[in-house]
Amino acid sequence: MNTNSSLDTDLVREKRNYRVFCDMGGEKFLCSSASSSFKLFLFVVPLILISGFVGSRTNLLFTSSYNYYPWISSSVSISPALSPSSTDNGSSNFDWNSTLVSITSPPPSPTSPPPPLSVEEMTGAPPPVENFSNNLSNVAPSPVISDSSRKWSEIELIEAGLARVRSSVMEAKNSSYKNVQDPDFIPKGPMYWNANAFLKSYQEMEKQFKIFVYEEGQIPIFHNGPCGSIYAMEGNFINNMEVSKFRTRNPEKAQAFFLPFSVASIVHFVYEPNSHNWAPLKRLVKDYGHFIATKHPHWNRSRGADHFMLACHDWGPELSKSYPGMFENSIRALCNANTSEGFKPIKDVSIPEINLPGGKIDRLLGGPSPSKRPILVFFAGGVHGPVRPILLEHWENKDPDVQVYRYLKKGISYHDMLRKSRFCICASGYEVASPRMVEALYTGCVPVIIKDNYVAPFSDVLNWNAFSVEIPVKDIPNLKNILMGISQRRYIRLQTRGVQVRRHFIVNVPPKRFDVFHMTLHSIWLRRLNVRVQDM
Incomplete structure (x- = not known):
């Protein structure tokens, strides 16, 4: 093959x-x-x-x-x-x-x-x-x-100026959205730890x-x-x-x-x-x-x-x-x-x-709606580091709903697989950093984070629990049951919120x-x- x-x-x-x-x-x-x-x-x-x-x-x-x-x-x-x-x-x-x-x-x-x-x-x-x-x-x-x-x-x-900023952000924390406005963006929803504080500190x-x-x-x-x-x-x-x-x-x-x-x-x-x-x-x-x-x-x-x-x-x-x-x-x-x-x-x-x-x-952004994603969960990546061998041992070629590969067959597009999947696994390799979390957000796939000791990007502002799923390494054998246990309603919320926060991860020139x-x-x-x- x-x-x-x-x-x-x-x-x-x-x-x-x-x-x-x-x-x-x-x-x-x-x-x-x-x-x-x-x-x-x-x-x-x-x-x-x-x-x-x-x-x-x-x-x-x-x-x-x-x-x-x-x-x-x-x-x-x-x-x-x-x-x-x-x-x-x-x-x-x-x-x-x-x-x-x-x-x-x-x-x-x-x-x-x-x-x-x-x-x-x-x-x-x-x-x-x-x-x-x-x-x-x-x-x-x-x-x-x-x-x-x-x-x-x-x-x-x-x-002294920074002290005034701290004071204004504290005040904004308890204010209503009508008092903290922005023509481009109104961050709200559970994706943000405190939307008003974030917006005020950003404006400052x-x-x-x-x-x-x-x-x-x-x-x-x-x-x-x-x-x-x-x-x-x-x-x-x-x-x-x-x-x-x-x-x-x-x-x-x-x-x-x-x-x-x-x-x-x-x-x-x-x-x-x-x-x-x-x-x-x-x-x-x-x-x-x-x-x-x-x-x-x-x-x-x-x-x-x-x-x-x-x-x-x-x-x-x-x-x-x-x-x-x-x-x-x-x-x-x-x-x-x-x-x-x-x-x-x-x-x-x-x-x-x-x-x-x-x-x-170019061509990295966008994906179909949740109803047009037939694959439950997807991963493709080399076997290195402590996490991926466990993942492949339990799920490579084991279940049609869990598409886990170390190599994709010739002619299969990696990004097309992301767009067909409801959940996309983001597992540590040699190090915790990986482009997969952003690739998942770019394509409308809900990230499934399997990493130990990792601090997610911009988690000072973003509540990753609102648009991703975190699974401990020890629970990899139970991966399918965990994802199948997520209701359709919750999945749609995760996916929708991921699309909403995607703008924070986009590289624009300028x-x-x-x-x-x-x-x-x-x-x-x-x-x-x-x-x-x-x-x-």
Whole structure:
């Protein structure tokens, strides 16, 4: 029997070598082959090497909670004797829900990483609506600048503005839709944890959020990335930020700072295939971090807490450990949002992995109505990682209602199968990230998420339980019974809501309001609201 490789095999091949165009100011840049890795490495590294480590670090105010909107704004300082001690499961002995923490102990030495944020690890499930509402209602207002005789610093003015945003979002939480309006979009329904809070914070982001993009670094590793592969989020976000209205050229006006390197490009150009040697990659990120911290004052002012990086490559989380503070403090927007590998939802951002063949979304969107989907559930993918072997062992060629394949027969379209199916399985491979969740939403198929320790994209705003089905790995043998137990009425609701939230995962060129670019920015904006930075 003739077979072709599954979509998964093609994606693994893309991870080894990709050739993709990215639009850079009207010109298209083509990534070269990996054979020039070390030549490029020898060219780029001298541009960013520096001597010595970063300077002194200032005190930093953090807020943290069990929630994504932990805007507790009391000015209570915590003495070293009362500092929270983290336990093995990431929880804290201190009540982080009732006070804003001021780090009053001396800053660490420049060669050691800063202290952890000490927030309780989340399991990947979105916070319950009750916690969201209760936490907002308990927020105390931040001090408002009122002394006209004093000359306030830029960072104090920025923090005062962010305090007003937190207050306005809390007020919007309890307001009616007629008081929180938008000509393009009125988010409502159970797909959103709190529709009014989301819309208000989004509108405030559009009015106020300013991001400084560090200009250091040379293409293709910096200021560019893949736009037509499963790492398309990297290239699209980086290129959009270069020309975005959210970008400011004045770092003193910025609330956040973007480190515009592409992990996928670093791996493509610097990594020697099959060498298993990560040292050159980590050295590159480390040297870049040192260079930024030495040339600019902003990293040291916040110890990186108002800085962010973005990576869709599987190695992004590991490379973020290369420079002190990036892993511990910085906002990391990652496709591979795995809490067992250090992803912290309170400060990190989960973004979707989106495969864009040819860099375009053409012919990927849309599908038939629920009544025209004859297949109960579908999956096709290579056998790798801990979850998929279990899935194929129990369901490959076992039941006509459960269409599970490792390879599709020749002539069968993967996307056509998605459109014929009511449910589409999104199972972990080597890593938790996969384009299947977005592919399911694109085609109107209800995602069935089978992943451990995964934080779903934009789950700070979106309630994935309202438009997807989550099945624990241990329940894979009972997969069909679980899905058959979902009533037709509930299935139609899941499918309809998935179509409604699809706009948040669409890649537009140029970006449009509420699309995946703006949702990524909004999640970063929320994390920035959770940090208070003091002047040096």
